[in-house]
Amino acid sequence: MSFFVKQNSIVRTIWGRHDTVLFIFGGASAEFALNKAVDWLYFTGRLPADPIGRLFSTVTYARKIVFSPEQVALQVIDRMRAIHGEVENKRNATIPDWAYRDVLFMLIHYSIASFELLERKLAEDEKEEVFRTFYRVGDRMGLKELPLNYNDWLNAREQHLNSNLQKSKYTKDLFKQYKKHLGPLRYQILVQAQILVIPERVRSLLNFKRSSWLKPFVPVYKITRKLKIDWYLISGLLPTQYREEIKALNVV
Structure with a gap:
């Protein structure tokens, strides 16, 4: 059986651990709030009503693509495009095409940044593989002006960060909703986790501090991973309604 992403791919390793996916989700939630096209996500009213659930659904779609047989993955991509068309x-x-590209670029960036935070530095060919996976997603969706390789993506990513982000009323409201749905303690942990993986441009626009008080705990957390007790730590920090869904993300 042919899969959209090869079974030995680094992309499966990245997206096969719940903690890595949580950092991808956390970083993207910060950048989503700054995107100039975020008003599209407010149009239906679903994002402010359930920001955690809506962003988690984006992650779920990405994981379906990563772990599904090729034909199923292509159907998922086509369905995503159809939903946006509706x-x-x-x-x-x-x-706008650039808004779709921004989402793809976020998935590439936070996949790499989150894995490197929790695991190790990726080799250039592994970064290229991450890029190539999401390039294929964008190509299937019919997006134009996609960079053709990882090095070109680095330049395009920088341009997008400088051109397509702004702090707006939607930014303020979305972070307000994050706090409302997570509670004060979990919200503070989210912000500190975001600082660890977001680009400098995002940090600056959000007026976040340069350092996170979570950083000294990362090496300790890595030890809990090796001892296979990390889930007990993570589960206590998660909203109850998402615990089982997030636990199910762990497939490696």
């Missing part, structure tokens, strides 16, 4: 029809406008 929203466009309701609003009688078109989501």
Whole structure:
């Protein structure tokens, strides 16, 4: 059986651990809030009503693509495009291509940053493999002006960060909703986790501190991983309604 992502791919390793996926989710949630096209996510009202659930659904779609047979993965991508098309029809406008590219670029960046935080530095060919996986997703969705390799992506990513982000009323509201749905303690942990993986441009726009008080705990957490007791630590920090879903992310 042919899979969209090869079974020995570094991409499966990255997306096969719940803690790595949580950092991907956390970092993306910060950058999502700054995107100039975030109003599209407010159009249906679902994002502010359930920001954790909506962002988690994006992660779920990505994981389905990573771990599914090729034909199933292609169907998932086509369904994603169709869902966005339905929203466009309701609003009688078109989501700009750069907004779709931004989401792909986030998945690439946070996949690499989160893995390197919790595991090790990736080799250049492994970074290329991460890029290539999400390039294929974007290509299937019909996106234009996609960079053709990882090095080109680095330049495009920098341009997107400088051109497509802004702190707006949606930024403030979305972080307000994060705090409301997570509670004060979990919200503070989220922010500290975001600082560990977000680019400097995102940190600056959000006025976050340069250092996170979580950083000294990362080596300690890695030890709990080796002892296979990390889940007991993580589960206590998660909202109850998401614990089983997040635990199920662990497949490696």
